Amino acid sequence: MTYAPPLAAAAQDETRELRPKFDEHGLIAAIAQDADTGDVLMLAWMNAEALEQTLASGRAVYWSRSRNKLWRKGDESGHEQHIVDIRVDCDQDAVLLKVRQTGGACHTGRRSCFYRIATGAALTEG
């Protein structure tokens, strides 16, 4: 699928058409949030195909920058993300997925990737 191109400034903020603004690598940021608890689970990336598959399938599909391929979350780990809704931000360079998460979202096994709090240069888990 080819998306319509982004519009200029305020028109992009107010359009009712999905016009994702991909970066120079063809990616937009995707935040996954637990639809029930509100916890932010992870930040990942989508290309046009990942976004399209996510919208069409109701499962979160990302672009893995480390593996350089589409990554249907949970296909290997079993830790699937089922979409409740998908939001775009004002300039459409980021999406927010509200999901029902099976198991941990983080590859470390933790529920969320954001398991450490920074206090200055020190991190504590909690």
Place this chain on the structure above:
Amino acid sequence: MTYAPPLAAAAQDETRELRPKFDEHGLIAAIAQDADTGDVLMLAWMNAEALEQTLASGRAVYWSRSRNKLWRKGDESGHEQHIVDIRVDCDQDAVLLKVRQTGGACHTGRRSCFYRIATGAALTEG
């Protein structure tokens, strides 16, 4: 301030030191979340100086990619973000700010930048 460099793989996931993994532009993604409601407010970017100022001052400071300068949220709009806590993700290429937001986080005046839901290629506000 200069941060210690990222570690390899699992060591980065488990370190108790802040070792942000900046991208090729010297930036990490920063998600701002309302500390009280759990609503995700916006996604922005930080360079090392923005992160350091945020940690030191308790106010969210970003790097504006469009204006190419530090952006202390609220200095122009009055819509400040006061930090409740700052979390880093597993590989430390993203931070999650829990904030108390004055006014709207979005430059459009809305509370959150994520005010449109995507259903296929159509967006609805809600």
